[in-house]
Amino acid sequence: MRVNEAQDGVPARPCPENPGSTPSPSDNHEKDGKASKLWYHIRSSRVYGFLSWTPPRCRWDPERPSEFSxxxxxxxxxxxxxxxxxxxxxxxxxxxxxxxxxxxxxxxxxxxxxxxxxxxxxxxxxxxxxxxxxxxxxxxxxxxxxxxxxxxxxxxxxxxxxxxxxxxxxxxxxxxxxxxxxxxxxxxxxxxxxxxxxxxxxxxxxxxxxxxxxxxxxxxxxxxxxxxxxxxxxxxxxxxxxxxxxxxxxxxxxxxxxxxxxxxxxxxxxxxxxxxxxxxxxxxxxxxxxxxxxxxxxxxxxxxxxxxxxxxxxxxxxxxxxxxxxxxxxxxxxxxxxxxxxxxxxxxxxxxxxxxxxxxxxxxxxxxxxxxxxxxxxxxxxxxxxxxxxxxxxxxxxxxxxxxxxxxxxxxxxxxxxxxxxxxxxxxxxxxxxxxxxxxxxxxxxxxSRGPYESGWVGWRGGYSMKKKDKNSADGMTAEEAMHTKGVEKGKTDAVPADIEKAVDEMAMEEDGGIKEARVSLAKD
CATH class of the missing domain: 1.20.1250.20 (MFS general substrate transporter like domains)
Structure with a gap:
């Protein structure tokens, strides 16, 4: 069973209670059957309409994403x-x-x-x-x-x-x-x-x-x-x-x-x-x-x-x-x-x-x-x-x-x-x-047992420096940017740089269940 934000059979359209909302990207990939009927009834309920309604100032706009204040x-x-x-x-x-x-x-x-x-x-x-x-x-x-x-x-x-x-x-x-x-x-x-x-x-x-x-x-x-x-x-x-x-x-x-x-x-x-x-x-x-x-x-x-x-x-x-x-x-x-x-x-x-x-x-x-x-x-x-x-x-x-x-x-x-x-x-x-x-x-x-730049199970490879080698990173060596904030390109849902996007499997889990290594080390010996 594959879980999605929406199921097939429901037209992709803004909710009447929230005319400024944007349909989920998965609304266009829904499947027929009982799951879609269940999802249709959920979306039609008053509780769902109340929860999904978003004040205008809080709505997602990829061109002007909200700042984390x-x-x-x-x-x-x-x-x-x-x-x-x-x-x-x-x-x-x-x-x-x-x-x-x-x-x-x-x-x-x-x-x-x-x-x-x-x-x-x-x-x-x-x-x-x-x-x-x-x-x-x-x-x-x-x-x-x-x-x-x-x-x-x-x-x-x-x-x-x-x-x-x-x-x-x-x-x-x-x-x-x-x-x-x-x-x-x-x-x-x-x-x-x-x-x-x-x-x-x-x-x-x-x-x-x-x-x-x-x-x-x-x-x-x-x-x-x-x-x-x-x-x-x-x-x-x-x-x-x-x-x-x-x-x-x-x-x-x-x-x-x-x-x-x-x-x-x-x-x-x-x-x-x-x-x-x-x-x-x-x-x-x-x-x-x-x-x-x-x-x-x-x-x-x-x-x-x-x-x-x-x-x-x-x-x-x-x-x-x-x-x-x-x-x-x-x-x-x-x-x-x-x-x-x-x-x-x-x-x-x-x-x-x-x-x-x-x-x-x-x-x-x-x-x-x-x-x-x-x-x-x-x-x-x-x-x-x-x-x-x-x-x-x-x-x-x-x-x-x-x-x-x-x-x-x-x-x-x-x-x-x-x-x-x-x-x-x-x-x-x-x-x-x-x-x-x-x-x-x-x-x-x-x-x-592991140093700050070690990528393996045991060791201190990468050096002993305690200052971040990349000052804009969280761990000192992984290049990344804040998601869903300024810098997001139009039509994108996150701001992960291209090199990270290529290196990190989007955790959408292929059928074999494998996960690619998600760390991009910028450490230099």
């Missing part, structure tokens, strides 16, 4: 902040939910587990579709569906229903992972790291704010008010994106085979050594993050601190300080040097933070405070640098590249939570922290 960057960060937060509202109030639904604590712990499981399924099954569909209607549909489904969490009195809806909303809460590759498309390559840092910082803020807001509101009002607030924020995000998110063409307007598209993620991992390296680093670093924040609750609740729940929840506010570091660092350093050095800086910050927090945390609260600030800043820095590198690999397949990276990150988070709890239960704070030290040492081994 700071305002749009901040909008994506705001959307990412309160969309990611959906996954974490339940964490501080599990005891309240257990009393509300009359279930044991062991059973109520299924709620965050199901949310995370749904999120993982969405990463794998929905995010790759960002390489197929136009991002604006796809993102709007997911946000609207999530917001509407969220109403069920606000009103249901059934634990089974609450659990099922938690999985469903987790499944569709993947819009930030569609926005990040879009930022990679739109931002100029030499400013990509700075643009990504703004969105990633917003997402990190969402994780911290969700825990704090949920805990505080549950202490002073009903937990359901917290969920109603989250629902309102989702609808606010929808309307802001509907009003201000520009409409960009699909990166693969000809359509891709969905199952081969999923298979291509594995193929990418065998073709791009730097993607494997980045995924391993993401796995190991994410494991230290969840290990720290999970076991920190046990440390603060026990001797010598014996903090009540509210101060423990407010402790998360300390991590907000870290979100201001990454955008500044990205602008001053990351955009001028190869991403490798920023990954090194980020991992070093994580190691220093873990060592300080682990071996002083039982004697002074300053240890965990320092670890919370420095650890989060280092993790964000390393993640942004890794993304800046891997987004240069396949301009037509950035959503699939991001899917691989995020699945590795997610698996690392699960591993860190499980292993951290087990080690803490058997050995305490120092043992769980020492586990994180070992994980970061392993990350350094993988980092130093």
């Amino acid at each position: 700071m305002g749009l960057n901040v909008l994506f960060a705001f959307a990412g902040c309160f969309t990611v937060a959906n996954l974490y509202y339940s964490h501080p109030i599990l005891n309240i939910l257990a009393d509300e639904f009359g279930v044991k604590y062991e059973k109520v712990s299924q709620i965050p587990t199901l949310s995370q499981a749904g999120y993982a399924a969405g990463l794998l099954l929905l995010c790759p579709l960002g390489d197929l569909f136009k991002r604006r209607p796809f993102v709007l549909l997911l946000v609207l569906f999530t917001a509407t489904s969220w109403i069920g969490l606000c009103v249901t009195k059934s634990f089974a229903a609450f659990s099922a809806i938690s999985f469903i909303t987790g499944f569709t809460t993947v819009t930030p992972q569609l926005m990040l590759p879009l930022v990679g498309d739109l931002a100029p390559p030499h400013r990509r790291a700075a643009a990504l840092s703004v969105v990633v910082s917003g997402m990190t803020l969402g994780i911290l704010l969700a825990r704090v807001l949920s805990g505080v509101l549950a202490d002073y009002t009903s937990w359901r008010n917290n969920y109603w607030m989250a629902c309102g924020l989702q609808y606010l995000i929808f309307f802001l994106l509907w009003l201000f998110m520009p409409d960009y063409p699909s990166t693969n307007p000809g359509g891709l085979n969905y199952f081969k598209m999923l298979w291509s993620i594995l193929v990418m991992l065998t073709k791009f050594p730097v993607l494997i390296q980045s995924c391993i680093l993401a796995f190991l670093t994410a494991a230290t993050f969840t290990n720290f924040w999970t076991t920190l609750t046990f440390l603060l609740a026990g001797p010598p601190y014996n903090y009540p729940p509210l101060p423990i929840g407010l402790f998360g506010l300390i991590g907000i300080l870290s979100m201001f570091f990454s955008p500044i660092y990205a602008r001053l350093v990351m955009d001028k040097f190869v991403p490798w050095i920023s990954v090194f800086v980020g991992e070093t910050m994580v190691l220093v933070a873990v060592v300080i927090g682990t071996y002083t945390g039982q004697f002074t609260i300053a240890g965990p405070v320092i670890q919370a600030i420095v650890h989060d800043a280092g993790l964000i820095t390393a993640a942004i640098a890794n993304r800046s590198t891997i987004y240069s690999l396949a301009p037509k397949g950035r959503n699939r590249v991001n899917t691989a990276f995020m699945l590795a990150t997610f698996c690392g988070q699960l591993t860190g939570t499980a292993a951290g709890n087990h080690v803490y239960a058997s050995g305490g704070w120092i043992h769980s922290g020492s586990l994180s030290v070992g994980l970061i040492v392993g990350a350094f081994l993988f980092l130093f």
Whole structure:
């Protein structure tokens, strides 16, 4: 089955609700049959008409493409902040939910587990579709569906229903992972790291704010008010994106085979050594993050601190300080040097933070405070640098590249939570922290196995210089331009230069499923 933006049998014409819209290029290549009838009914529906209508200032014009402005960057960060937060509202109030639904604590712990499981399924099954569909209607549909489904969490009195809806909303809460590759498309390559840092910082803020807001509101009002607030924020995000998110063409307007598209993620991992390296680093670093924040609750609740729940929840506010570091660092350093050095800086910050927090945390609260600030800043820095590198690999397949990276990150988070709890239960704070030290040492081994210009699996070929050899590139050596922005020729859907277009397979996946090497190295020995 071949998935397209449109199917045969439907005339290519602008929608009546949006007379200025441009038909999809695939509208003229549709196929007869049940699929075309289904697609015709979808296009004829009021919901589709509402989602596909685009304000005049946001419509795609190849002669005057929209610029990627700071305002749009901040909008994506705001959307990412309160969309990611959906996954974490339940964490501080599990005891309240257990009393509300009359279930044991062991059973109520299924709620965050199901949310995370749904999120993982969405990463794998929905995010790759960002390489197929136009991002604006796809993102709007997911946000609207999530917001509407969220109403069920606000009103249901059934634990089974609450659990099922938690999985469903987790499944569709993947819009930030569609926005990040879009930022990679739109931002100029030499400013990509700075643009990504703004969105990633917003997402990190969402994780911290969700825990704090949920805990505080549950202490002073009903937990359901917290969920109603989250629902309102989702609808606010929808309307802001509907009003201000520009409409960009699909990166693969000809359509891709969905199952081969999923298979291509594995193929990418065998073709791009730097993607494997980045995924391993993401796995190991994410494991230290969840290990720290999970076991920190046990440390603060026990001797010598014996903090009540509210101060423990407010402790998360300390991590907000870290979100201001990454955008500044990205602008001053990351955009001028190869991403490798920023990954090194980020991992070093994580190691220093873990060592300080682990071996002083039982004697002074300053240890965990320092670890919370420095650890989060280092993790964000390393993640942004890794993304800046891997987004240069396949301009037509950035959503699939991001899917691989995020699945590795997610698996690392699960591993860190499980292993951290087990080690803490058997050995305490120092043992769980020492586990994180070992994980970061392993990350350094993988980092130093490949140099910044190495195109193979192991080595330092290409030199040791940390300054970008091509200042206008994201990774320091891959020639590319921002997609869907100024410089696009009339009738084109992207601005990828001819040499890149020739070197990079458009990820439209031939029948044999092969992928050509997507990196064009400009490094000179």
